Amino acid sequence: MNEPNMDDTLSGRVALVTGGARGIGLAISRHLHALGASVVVADSGVSMSGDAPDPTLAAAVASDLGPRAVAFTHDLSVPEHATAAVALAVSSFGGLDLIINNAAILRERFIFKADTASFEAVLRTNLNAAFYVLAAATPHLREQARLGRAPGRIVNMTSSTGLYGNFGQAAYASSKAGLVGLTRVVAMDMARSGVTCNAVAPFAATRVTEAIVPSNPEQARYKQYASRVPARFVAELVAFLCSPAAHDVTGQLFGVRGREVFLFSQPRPIERFISPADGAGNVQLAGLFREHFQPKFTPLGTDLEAFNTEPVIEESSDG
Numbered sequence: 636m637n638e639p640n641m642d643d644t645l646s647g648r649v650a651l652v653t654g655g656a657r658g659i660g661l662a663i664s665r666h667l668h669a670l671g672a673s674v675v676v677a678d679s680g681v682s683m684s685g686d687a688p689d690p691t692l693a694a695a696v697a698s699d700l701g702p703r704a705v706a707f708t709h710d711l712s713v714p715e716h717a718t719a720a721v722a723l724a725v726s727s728f729g730g731l732d733l734i735i736n737n738a739a740i741l742r743e744r745f746i747f748k749a750d751t752a753s754f755e756a757v758l759r760t761n762l763n764a765a766f767y768v769l770a771a772a773t774p775h776l777r778e779q780a781r782l783g784r785a786p787g788r789i790v791n792m793t794s795s796t797g798l799y800g801n802f803g804q805a806a807y808a809s810s811k812a813g814l815v816g817l818t819r820v821v822a823m824d825m826a827r828s829g830v831t832c833n834a835v836a837p838f839a840a841t842r843v844t845e846a847i848v849p850s851n852p853e854q855a856r857y858k859q860y861a862s863r864v865p866a867r868f869v870a871e872l873v874a875f876l877c878s879p880a881a882h883d884v885t886g887q888l889f890g891v892r893g894r895e896v897f898l899f900s901q902p903r904p905i906e907r908f909i910s911p912a913d914g915a916g917n918v919q920l921a922g923l924f925r926e927h928f929q930p931k932f933t934p935l936g937t938d939l940e941a942f943n944t945e946p947v948i949e950e951s952s953d954g
Contacts, residue, residue: 644878646671649728653677654738656692658841662866663873673703673728677720679710683842685740712759717767731775733877736765737792743803754806761810777828786829788877791818793834795938822886831885833876837869838892857943864893864946893946906931
């Protein structure tokens with residue numbers, strides 16, 4: 636595995652990485668630190684389902700990174716804790732520049748077996764916590780920019796599940812789709828300050844990948860391929876979005892799978908029709924739907940089936 640480029644691209648910058656002690660979050664914490672940033676590793680150490688917190692995980696990562704890193708181990712789905720995490724960054728390193736909302740949990744349940752408590756728990760961790768962090772951090776980013784500090788960067792880690800959907804993942808998909816909407820609004824709200832906000836759908840070997848139970852050959856191929864993709868490629872894209880070179884990139888939705896980097900389209904009208912002036916009945920509407928809309932309907936395919944091709948990782952993978 637290639638080591639990160641040891642330069643000072645992010646020297647003097649301060650990053651808050653939620654879910655920063657394992658998987659993709661850990662790769663991001665390490666890579667930003669290697670590029671010169673100070674890092675708040677914010678991770679309560681819970682299991683994939685959000686249970687059994689272990690504060691030693693973030694503490695160990697921060698200790699391993701060294702003096703330019705501190706751990707924050709409280710639950711960010713509590714607004715006061717999100718405020719405290721931002722305050723820790725400012726008090727420890729003199730400011731806050733880079734916010735990576737990566738923390739997420741997963742609880743699967745078919746909608747007809749829905750568990751309200753689980754749905755709400757997933758939204759609290761995956762979506763609400765990101766909002767709480769940004770609500771606490773963006774006043775600092777605006778004030779810093781007003782005082783002449785280089786504008787900050789925000790990256791929200793979404794998921795292809797939030798774009799395509801997947802069986803039994805109503806809570807996870809809803810939370811990740813919500814992050815896309817949050818990204819657009821924050822990009823607009825912070826534009827005058829020069830602060831950028833983008834979303835990234837990552838593909839890499841994680842605890843979520845390991846937990847996939849394929850229901851067809853396409854999904855089995857997805858798991859096989861995804862299990863081979865290291866998280867460092869995600870960290871490299873996030874680092875670019877945090878760099879001065881990406882100062883004019885905002886409000887966008889990206890994906891990264893090994894060496895492949897995707898720009899996703901965002902929902903916009905793709906077709907329209909004009910209904911009759913005197914009103915349309917069901918038969919007329921059905922005809923208009925078949926003529927104008929049906930050829931362009933989005934099929935019910937999952938993200939696992941959409942991305943089940945061989946990923947590009949090493950030079951020898953190029954076709």
